[in-house]
Amino acid sequence: MPSTPNCKYVEFVIVVKIVYLPVMNFNSLGLAPKILSNLKTLNYNAMTPIQAKSLPLILAGHDIIGQAKTGSGKTAAFGLGVLSNLIDNVPGIQSLILCPTRELADQVASELRKLARSTPNVKIVTTCGGTSESLQAKSLSKGAHIVVGTPGRVLKFLKTKRMQLGYVNTFVLDEADKMLDMGFSEDITEISSHLPRKRQSLLFSATFPKEILKLSELILNNAKTVKVDLAIKKNLIKEIFYLVEDHDHKIKYLSKLLGKYQPESTVIFCKTKIICDDVAHYLIQKGISAIAIHGDHEQKRRTLALTKFSNGSCLVLVATDVAARGLDIKNLKAVINFDLTSDIKGYIHRIGRTGRQENAGLALSFYVEQETYKLDALEKHQDTELIRHKASHLKGTKPFKLKPKNTTLYISGGRKDKIRPGDIVGGIIGTSKIEAQYIGDINILDTFSYVAVDTRYSDQVIKALKNGKIKKRKYRVGKA
Numbered sequence: 001m002p003s004t005p006n007c008k009y010v011e012f013v014i015v016v017k018i019v020y021l022p023v024m025n026f027n028s029l030g031l032a033p034k035i036l037s038n039l040k041t042l043n044y045n046a047m048t049p050i051q052a053k054s055l056p057l058i059l060a061g062h063d064i065i066g067q068a069k070t071g072s073g074k075t076a077a078f079g080l081g082v083l084s085n086l087i088d089n090v091p092g093i094q095s096l097i098l099c100p101t102r103e104l105a106d107q108v109a110s111e112l113r114k115l116a117r118s119t120p121n122v123k124i125v126t127t128c129g130g131t132s133e134s135l136q137a138k139s140l141s142k143g144a145h146i147v148v149g150t151p152g153r154v155l156k157f158l159k160t161k162r163m164q165l166g167y168v169n170t171f172v173l174d175e176a177d178k179m180l181d182m183g184f185s186e187d188i189t190e191i192s193s194h195l196p197r198k199r200q201s202l203l204f205s206a207t208f209p210k211e212i213l214k215l216s217e218l219i220l221n222n223a224k225t226v227k228v229d230l231a232i233k234k235n236l237i238k239e240i241f242y243l244v245e246d247h248d249h250k251i252k253y254l255s256k257l258l259g260k261y262q263p264e265s266t267v268i269f270c271k272t273k274i275i276c277d278d279v280a281h282y283l284i285q286k287g288i289s290a291i292a293i294h295g296d297h298e299q300k301r302r303t304l305a306l307t308k309f310s311n312g313s314c315l316v317l318v319a320t321d322v323a324a325r326g327l328d329i330k331n332l333k334a335v336i337n338f339d340l341t342s343d344i345k346g347y348i349h350r351i352g353r354t355g356r357q358e359n360a361g362l363a364l365s366f367y368v369e370q371e372t373y374k375l376d377a378l379e380k381h382q383d384t385e386l387i388r389h390k391a392s393h394l395k396g397t398k399p400f401k402l403k404p405k406n407t408t409l410y411i412s413g414g415r416k417d418k419i420r421p422g423d424i425v426g427g428i429i430g431t432s433k434i435e436a437q438y439i440g441d442i443n444i445l446d447t448f449s450y451v452a453v454d455t456r457y458s459d460q461v462i463k464a465l466k467n468g469k470i471k472k473r474k475y476r477v478g479k480a
């Protein structure tokens with residue numbers, strides 16, 4: 001049956017329900033003491049709602065279907081399950097985690113590495129498309145306890161017998177709906193046929209279309225469903241809607257919008273990849289530090305874009321929903337909907353990225369006359385009057401003047417060179433004599449690393465590192 005676009009907006013009803021859960025700390029779970037003390041050092045003092053609901057079941061060995069929104073701590077929920085299931089002296093992979101994209105796999109792997117810090121010798125390998133197959137194969141051949149990968153690449157390794165799953169005790173599907181959207185359904189089913197029957201399977205998904213239920217029937221066994229309701233933090237996010245004459249006019253209002261609010265970090269959502277590129281291009285021309293991120297870009301470029309955005313070297317990220325889905329982007333000052341979503345749920349997901357952790361958020365949206373029905377539906381849904389302005393009133397606002405505080409440097413050594421964050425900090429301080437407080441986030445990848453440095457000192461640091469050494473070795477260094 002054909003569906004008109006407005007159906008989605010009008011028919012979609014969610015109950016905004018505030019779930020009061022007792023604040024539960026991790027102590028009640030019976031986790032190993034070393035894992036508990038590590039959680040403390042990570043400042044994980046209380047479980048998030050999805051963790052509080054799912055962890056007791058996961059640790060009791062149940063299969064799980066879990067639903068919660070982005071940023072709710074699902075990774076640690078299944079991650080603690082995966083770590084608790086690790087057994088000494090097993091000659092093979094014990095856990096397989098499938099994710100839809102390389103970025104998500106990288107993010108999951110790095111969260112797992114944090115959680116596993118106190119457990120000696122846990123080897124976590126990522127196997128994703130778009131990155132070197134031979135390096136991944138080499139890592140696998142040296143023995144891995146946990147594999148985090150995308151379905152396509154995992155299946156390729158299975159078919160060529162470079163990966164064996166006979167010892168897997170925990171199978172995780174993260175962002176399962178997204179994997180189905182991307183057409184991975186058959187791959188996932190085929191991968192699961194390589195797994196032992198007796199295992200624990202954990203499936204996490206933001207939405208539950210019929211296909212997810214079908215998949216979980218195939219793969220899960222007596223699964224318990226755990227849900228945390230989707231709720232809007234009503235007063236935490238200020239939502240403002242700007243009426244534009246037509247889609248072509250949006251771009252000229254965009255820099256004015258940024259100028260009016262001067263947000264320190266913004267994600268701009270666009271409908272298509274082409275619009276993303278156009279918007280980023282336009283902002284850069286205006287001297288605004290912006291980067292587009294979408295699926296057409298090669299992996300290295302996407303990792304760099306995300307790194308720059310999260311370490312304060314770039315202030316505006318322009319993304320499609322697909323590219324931004326599931327990414328752990330913190331402390332957003334503003335979300336701008338350059339294009340509105342086709343449904344309310346998508347809108348709520350997007351704006352939920354601002355106003356986290358009790359900070360007030362800002363959600364700014366452009367709309368054209370023909371989309372007024374979407375606002376009306378949203379108004380009904382939220383039960384408050386929306387703030388609507390004409391974008392033409394933005395004329396005359398001052399330009400966006402913020403510049404990123406940091407600059408990202410590239411260093412030609414990474415995990416394979418056994419470089420750790422402390423080595424980079426030591427190398428920088430030792431050679432350039434700047435203080436540690438001017439060094440920001442450090443991201444160590446397989447064969448190279450990124451480090452954020454206060455822009456005022458970036459040239460000084462590059463020069464010093466070029467002449468000096470990190471851990472007694474010389475590396476190529478430059479602006480990323």
Ligand code: ADP
Pocket residue numbers: 043044045046047048051068069070071072073074075076111326328
């Ligand atoms: P999701 O997968 O649900 O989108 P993530 O697992 O990426 O969310 O978690 C979002 C952020 O919350 C991460 O930065 C993670 O380190 C942090 N986090 C997770 N659990 C806790 C906790 N119990 N206390 C504090 N921070 C947490």
Ligand code: MG
Pocket residue numbers: 071074075174326
């Ligand atoms: Mg996640």
